[in-house]
Amino acid sequence: MVKRWRQLAVWLHVLTSVGWMAQAMALCVLLATGLAAGPGTEQDAATSMALVLDGRLLAPMADASAFTGIMLAAATPWGFFRHWWVLIKFVITMVQLNVGIFLLSPALNHAAAAGPTPWQVAGGALMASAIAFQGWLSIAKPFGRVRPQQRTAPAVGPRWIFVATVLGGLADLVLAFVIGHPLPLLSLALIGAGLSRRRTRASLRPTAATPG
Template identity: 30%
Template structure:
């Protein structure tokens, strides 16, 4: 059986994930982010349908779908994205606070996860869609108050933040943070593998 982490030759890092573990975590990280973006697109499409249709049954079913999808999918995807990102940071040369692009991604992920649990899930879970009896689509939307407008922001904002995180991952801008330890080879104290 292979170890999940292997020692490195640098004293700056005691260990790193094996290539298989690193790649597996990277795949899971990408799946969680892409899945979350997919939920954002679906929620946005449902919201736009509910805001523009003249069919009261479609208004009600769109909000019911949002009420079902978001609490099931978004918390799991957000926690999965955060957990795999932290594990990747801990077990790779990038670290969690060594590079600005990683630190910015971590802070964005923390803000997004907190907003999911503090604001989005409670709001979506409390949606009470009136049964479309003789009411028109406009009357149903009026009964929901500002909720249809308020719910437009989470999928747009999280989609954009996830897009920015993707760009940061690909281009890796900026240099080391002030909290980054210099590589051992820069100070001349290189550890040699025996």
């Protein structure tokens, strides 16, 4: 059952990551359409749809993708800082979330009134490209270990972590769709529990005896 729930957690991570990329591409197309149309009804419609898309789909998918990725790293031997491909994905995800929250989303509100800018179109394209690169990292797993000499790894987490990842991620997606914007309170609480569990497993890991 642990394996089955872990597979479901991976499935949800892949699904939300692809959804995040698809919505970023759609956002880029809508903003580009509004920019090309110029002031008028078509631009207003394009930017209004972009704003709704960001709140109801793109941002919730981004949160769910990040949440499931963090939980999988915390609950599996892959970890956060053991392999370069995981570390790079983690850094890119954190940068994207912060840029989206503090730059792109406020800019969309401005675009709804003043029209989109070329920088917003480029931002959507870069976001989709970064997620596509992360997908390649997940498949190719390049660059090896961060510390090649480190061989021991924590065991796979218990079933409840993967159950919580799947159900918590789906619950936050439904809530975001209902209220119109992400509110990942459950996801944040579960991340805290998952990271705490990982620290506990690391502290209980047996260490090799010191010679002499």
